Structure formats: structure tokens, C-alpha cells
Amino acid sequence: MLDQIDPKRLHATVEALAKWNTRNTNTPELTQAAEWIASEYRKIPGMQVEIWHYTIPKGRRVPEEKQVVEVIAKLQGEDDRLVMVGGHMDSINLSADIFSGRAPGANDDASGTALALELARVMSTKKWKHSLMFIAFSGEEQGLNGSQALAKRAKDENWQIEAFLNNDMVSNTTNDLGKKDDSHVRVFSEESDKHQSRELARFIEWVCRGKVKSPDGKTPFEIKLVLRKDRFGRGGDHSPFNDQGFNAVRFVEVEEAYTRQHTPNDLPEFSDPKYHACIAKMNLLAMSALAQAGTQPSDVLIKRDQSHHTTISWHKTDGVKYMVYWRDTASAVWQGSKEVGEADHAVIENVNKDDHMFAVGAMGGIPVPAK
């Protein structure tokens, strides 16, 4: 399935979106771009497509409160649990008039919008246990308005969101100093008692590890976890979902070209389609696992004995297979894992509970930390 991700098709979407003079949320061009994106989703068999209207409030970059649109495309699975991916289709020019200034927004964030569309095309060729949702947000550049509105709707309508993967700037490989990195992508996540975003990020790193090659065809393509909710002082569309208690993370390139962001110079020629495809593959690996995951275990407990082995027990669901994970307390990523089948307990030999963190997950699901 990874081979179905097509760098040329990804890049063609970026080029198509960058042709509008701007995709500023306040302009008619944003509506035109949304209609074009919706028409692309409607070409995909089985896709339910909604152009959703919400109200963006008057603000610093919004002269008057108004109705604007964003695109929601859904593939119904066997059940209503949702695995979501998206990016923001809107762009902005902060170096000239923000409404009329040229804002191609190729990397920020036609790249994330294109990635979600590409995943929809590829994932529509298979049946999934959970439902899949693909989003093109608007209002991001005005203050995350579109994601705030949708996260609130999700909460109000009691959507069962397993995970939301936000992709915002995922095609650029070089920074302003000429430094290049095309073999990593950053995943930002928030640590909180209200959701499991950090555990989602760790799971994504684990499930993608060793599975994708960098554009050179040799170097492993790797996830760099960043243990904060977003880049310093900056925001993204995953955060309003975090705030509503949903599991959500942000994918973003490693090297940013700050001088091109929000300028007429955020052009498709600075996007690397092969790098873009690597990040799409990471999203596909994570979504594919999450979309098939069984019910998560509950009451995941470590036995309080003085043994060199670690015994873990949990409340299981019949027919669900489980995986036990462990890592050194100082490691951000899982270092060991063991499939244990339909068990409700496991003994991990010679890994001590004093120096390690443990978790148990249904196969493909976000691991639940053991207490």
C-alpha cells in the first residue's frame, strides 16, 4: 500500500492549490479552492463529502464576522470510531496586503492538504474497521478558527475520535541557512491527563520505525519526536482538538524556511515531492494501524513484587490481540515490544519495573501506560 503514494500526484495538488492568487480565508478564492478540493474528494469511490459552513469571528485578521467553509470528507468504516488526517487549505501573505497579496502557500499548507487527499485516494481502495476522515481546514492563519469550530462540533456531536494527524508544512527540506534534511519529520505532541496525544506520538514513531526509506533510497526515514505541543510560540490545528480532549499530533518538516513562510515566495518549486511522499507514507502507516485497532485495554497494572521480571495485567476484550511495550524511563521512544495474543497478562523477563515504563495496547492501537 505504501507504494501507492504517488509523489507526482501529491505535487500536482500542491501546484493546483498554489495557482490561486491567495487562499486567504476572507476571500472568494478560498471558497473556490474549497470547491475544487471537494470535487477531487468526490471523485473517490465511497467518499461522503461535505463543504461545511462555520462562522469566523471578527478579529485581528478578520474585518467582519462571516460565514466561511472547510472541506470534510469521510469514508465510512465498519463502525463510527474515527481516524482523522488533515491540513489547512488557507494561506496568507503577511508581507503585503493580507487580502490581495500573493500567497501561494505551497508548503504552508497546500502540502498538508494534498497529503490528506492523497491518503484518501490510497485508503479508499481497502475496507477499514473504523471510519476515516480527511479535512481541509480554513481560518488557520486567522487563529486556528476552522479547527476550533470543527473540534467544538466534534465534541458537541460526540464524535468518537481515536486520533487526528495534523500535517502543516510537510514538503520543504532546506532552511534559510541552506541546511538540508530530507530523512526526518518532526511529530509534536502535548502531554496531558485529558487526552493521550503524547502516547499517540510515541505509537506513531514505533509503528513507522524502519518502514520507510528516505528519498536517496537507502537512509531510513525517521520520526523525530518533539515533546512539546507545537513549535515555540506557534500554533496548529491539532491543538484545538487537544483542548477538547481528543488525541491529536502535528507532523512538520525538520528544517523550516522562515523567510518564505507567509510570503509570495512559498512556491511549489521549493517543495520536494519525494520528501513529501515519505511523510505521507508515515501518515499512511499510522492511520492504517489505528483504523484496524481493537478496543484498548483498561486497568493496565504492574504487579508490585520484588522480581527481576515484570508482570503486567489488564482488562481484555474477547477476540482482541495485545502488544506490551517498554522503554527506559529516560527514553522518549519505545525500546522493546512483545506480541502476547489474546492474553490478559504477560511476564516480561529481565526488564525491571524500576528503570522502565510499560504500556499495553490492542494491536494497532495507542498503548495505554501501565501503572
Ligand SMILES: [Zn+2]
Ligand atoms: Zn500552517
